[in-house]
């Protein structure tokens with residue numbers, strides 16, 4: 001396994017757990033030293049135990065000596081990074097090609113070379129050319145086997161995949177791949193989908209682009225919910241119960257980030273552009289998502305009354321999603337930047353991501369827990385829904401914050417719960433009529449427990465129809481506890 005990062009290390013550990021003998025190679029000496037000492041260089045639930053048991057069983061080893069690892073192998077997987085190329089955003093294939101050269105020089109017998117890294121269509125052809133050049137006498141078959149695991153659930157995803165895509169037209173190579181993945185077929189119908197190499201390469205990008213589109217779609221629907229007075233979580237449920245649509249990836253939030261979606265969608269657009277076949281839906285998705293991250297910063301500022309100057313904002317969760325320490329393209333980065341640009345001081349806490357976050361963030365005070373971050377803050381912003389942020393003591397937050405405002409970008413907390421604790425809640429895709437629709441009312445306290453959706457709608461309609469005249473809201477609506485200011489209608 002060439003490359004022992006999030007994908008290589010998990011794949012290597014799982015293959016060894018299947019019973020294969022695996023050597024994980026990395027040119028990063030520090031990573032190999034850590035792994036040899038039994039320390040995981042990344043955070044991934046269950047990985048440490050899986051690695052330890054397979055090292056003990058002598059099925060898994062680590063080295064920086066690529067030639068030695070390759071010489072003995074029946075199959076060599078390439079799992080090195082394919083980041084965005086600086087300048088044009090296409091996939092940077094220099095690591096893949098460099099690995100292919102090194103592998104080619106180390107080959108001594110017929111071997112299957114498997115690209116697990118996410119690579120644009122046609123990369124397999126280039127890897128084949130490189131091998132033919134450096135190892136002309138060796139029969140090396142190049143296979144595409146893209147990886148679909150998700151960080152945070154990587155081991156389960158690898159061991160119980162929805163499908164394994166194997167792209168090759170060579171029957172001998174297929175047989176080797178069948179053997180490698182055989183344990184997956186013991187208790188279930190084989191999840192392996194054999195395709196041509198180019199098709200396999202495209203499947204990976206098409207899958208990621210589709211998921212990015214799905215997330216972005218529900219994010220835009222969330223914005224619409226906020227303006228017209230609907231509930232995005234219910235919309236998502238209502239459409240997700242349709243089997244043709246499915247409930248997953250319909251959670252509205254601050255926009256997708258991570259090591260895959262942002263770079264893979266852009267790389268796919270480059271491939272499409274080069275082929276003169278534009279993908280308009282993916283283009284729109286990339287644009288909408290990019291704007292959304294900073295827009296979340298503006299949302300926080302609006303919730304604080306329109307200004308961030310001299311305000312203290314506590315950010316809970318920095319990683320792009322829970323259960324990983326991966327900070328690549330995390331929405332928190334753009335949100336924090338937008339808030340800092342507007343003059344806010346930032347305090348931040350993340351259960352696993354702070355080491356990776358520190359080099360990426362300037363002038364941020366990192367704290368030891370959520371409450372320390374919230375102490376004296378003008379807003380607490382829940383950015384990443386780690387489990388430990390799902391049961392925060394809201395009464396305590398309301399007590400220790402300077403202003404009792406919770407901006408919940410993951411819709412973890414129901415409005416009633418926040419209201420009971422005396423917290424003003426701003427969430428995603430919920431009709432927050434107080435903030436969004438009745439700007440002229442300076443104070444409107446309502447009894448959330450009695451406030452049904454129907455009543456919310458009626459209240460909004462009444463305010464909308466009031467044509468600027470002051471209305472005796474209090475008498476009209478028994479659940480309105482206090483009104484100050486005028487009840488001018490929304491625009």
Ligand code: NAD
Nearest residue numbers: 003004005006007026027028080081082099117118147151
């Ligand atoms: P990563 O940066 O965590 O790991 C890559 C590793 O490869 C690094 O440790 C690096 O030192 C090593 N490396 C680079 N060149 C090498 C060489 N010549 N010899 C030995 N080691 C070398 O990257 P990652 O997140 O594991 O991603 C790897 C690939 O898998 C990418 O193409 C990515 O798009 C894809 N992928 C990632 C995920 C994910 O969730 N992270 C999921 C599916 C697919």
